[in-house]
Amino acid sequence: MSKKQFVQNDNNMAIAYYRFSSHAQNEQSIDQQRELAEKYAEEHGLTIVKEYPDEALSGRDDTRPQYQLMLSEIKTIKPAVLILWKTDRLGRDRYDLLIAKKIIRDAGCSIECVAEPFLDPNDPTSIFIEGMLDAQAEYYSANLTQNVMRGLNFNAKNCYYNGVKVFGYTTEDLPITGKGGRHKKVYALDPVTSPVVRRVFEDFAKGKPLQEIIDDLNNQGLRTTKGGLFNPNGLRHILMNRMYLGEYHYGGVVVPDGVPRIIPDDLFEEVQKRFVLNKHKPKAPEARNLEATEPRFWLTGKLFCGECKESMQGISGTSKSGRIHYYYVCxxxxxxxxxLKPVRKEFIEWTVIEILREFLSDQGNLASLAVDVSEYAKRMHSDDTYLKSLQAELAQAKKEIKNIVDAIKQGLVSKALQESLTELETKQDALSDAIDTEKAKLALANNDYGIKHYFEMYAKADFEDDETRRLIFEYFIDKIYVFEDKLIVDMFYSENHVEVSLDAFLASEEYAKESIKDLKFNKGAVFDQNADRSTNSNPIGAICFSWIFYLDNSYEMFVLNCL
Structure with missing residues (x-):
């Protein structure tokens, strides 16, 4: 059976398809392709009735929207000619090209290229040449991909910049030895955003909610590397990114100490532990589209079943009278x-608060706490790097505001300018507030007044305030084990929070009873007020102590030396 001959539509209508990929292609740009197509049409007595431009799309992608639209409409339009700059504009996969060209020619449309010779689909020689051009188009793409990947892998192994922007870093040129003055870009610390990264890690490690950190960043006018607002997924990526530990990552290549470090190991690990802890916490009511009046189960994450050691989570139940009751359940x-039966939320949370109140009522403990927290604040806030980054951002915002105001004075008034001015003024106010807050922290950290401040703050702690309660709870409580007749509350007080398992505590309980006898609440037994606190740690190791709270309202405390 002989091959069906191509028959061209008898009219002077033409359509044109333009494409450029994401690579720099000056002569193949859309405007230049259009100009050449229009000139070709004029020279050949054709009228372009429709154009199909695909911008920044690979020729190996057959889902290009304008490409697909052209193939779907060509039978309806019935043009005589499809004008291309070159065959490779239509595609770079020879199998896709075969299918596309069959659809086009079956519709009676001839394919003519501005920069390539005319090929008659009925001529054997043209068929051979066209096959070679299609193969060449695919070869170019495959070869380019191979070369690009080779270059990217070389860059990765040498820790060079591969075009991946990371918040907290900028780039700088690095001279290449023996390459005649050539340079390669490498990652360098961004003096403005790298302190922000450090602060984000510190805030999250201390328990600051993710959304509050996001709101702070956005309100201060900070933006992601793509110029957008920060969101939960983006901030989680930052907080889990090991590049901040100095690890260079690209594809499967990992190079330790390949980039400047921003975050120390212990802070990074603390943040990862916080993620694990938060994973087991229930979402806030507003995050679950429930009424904001629904109570928070703030013990979740540190509350465990004493019988099986599994975590306990918050639930609610409705009685026959319609009243809602809240419980923690294994x-x-x-x-x-x-x-283990569910325990009433109100009861167990009240118990924990009372233990914390009793602990804070001791003047010696309170003084020790104030000293240590003040020392911690000095370490966290005495560095003014973050303040300087905020001040640099504020200076830039003020400069941009001045430029817009000057433009408006000269009569250049537009809606875009007014919107930019409003946005910059909002950013300026947020940055000013953040700077005032940071200055207050620095002043407090570098003044003995800080000790007095923390002493008074914890002495008058308002446990009804969510933030105050959270800070105290996170600082003192390690784990809480629930039994049918008692609670075991493990508390720690050390720079290094040593984890004590329930098995370890129970194994030492008889020893503690023999050593301390039936010691009831002894306010003087927790800390040695004369201990050396210059390193913010106990000289003999981490002091861990546990309260056993019995249902008859009696207390017992056991002190363990957790080396």
Whole structure:
């Protein structure tokens, strides 16, 4: 059976398809391709009735929107000619090209290229040449991909910049030895945003909610590397990015100490632990589209079943009268694997607060706490790098505001300018507030008044305030184990929060009873007020102490030396 001959539509209508990929292609740009197509049409007595431009799309992608639209409309339009700059504009996959050209020619449309010779689809020689051009188009793409990947892998192994922007870093030129003055870009610390990264890690490690950090960043006018607002997913990526530990990452290549470090190991690990802890916490009511009056189960993440050691989570139940009751329940109990009954939320949270109140009522403990927290604040806030970055941002905002105001004075008034001015003024106010806050922290950290401030703050701690309660709870409480007749509250007080398992504590309980006898609440037994606190740690190791709270309202405390 002989091959069907191509028959061209008998009219002077033409369509034109333009494309450029993401690579720099000056002569193949859309405007230049259009100019050449229009000139070709004029020379050949054709009228371009429709154009199909695909911008920054690879020729190996057959889902290009304008490309697909052209193929779907060509039978309806019935043009005589499709004008291309070159064959490779239509595609760079020879199989896709075969299918596309069949659809085009079956519609009676001839394919003519401005920069390539005319090929008659009925001529054997043209068929051979066209096959070679299609193969060449695919070869170019495959070869380019191979060369690009080779270059990217070389760059990665040498820790050169591969075009991936990372918040907190900028780039600088590095001379290449023996390459005649050539340079390669490498990552360098951004003096404005790298302190912000450090502050984000510190705030999250201390328990500051993710959304509050996001709001602070956006209100201060800070933007992501793509110029957008910060969001939860983006901030999680920052907080989990090991590049801030100095690790260069690209593809499967990892080079330790390949970039300047921003975050120390211990802070990074603290943040990862915080993510694990938060994973087991229930979402806030507003995040679950519930009424904001629904209570928060703030013990979740540190509350465990004493029987099976599984975590306990918040639930609610409605009584026959329609009243809603809230409980903490063992995760295994819900799976019918544990017999520990649910405990009332109000009761257990009140118990923990009372233990914290009793602990803070001791003047010696309170003084020790104030000294240590003040020392911690000095370490965290005595560095003014973050303040300087805020001040640099403010100076830039003021400069941009001045430029817009000057433009308006000269009569250049537009809606875009007014919107930019409003946005910059909002940014300026947010930065000014942040700078005032940071200055106050620095003043407090570098003044003995800080000790008095923290002493008074904890002495009058308002446990009804969510933030105050959270700070105290996170600082003192390690774990809480729930039994049918008692609670075991493990508390720590050390720079290094040593984890003590329930098994370890119970194994030492008889020893503690023999050593301390039936010691009831002894306010003087927790800390040695004369201990050396210059390093903010106990000289004999981390002091861990546990309260056993019995349902008859009696207390017992056991002190363990957790080396």
């Amino acid at each position: 995760k295994n109990h819900r799976k019918h694997k544990c017999k």
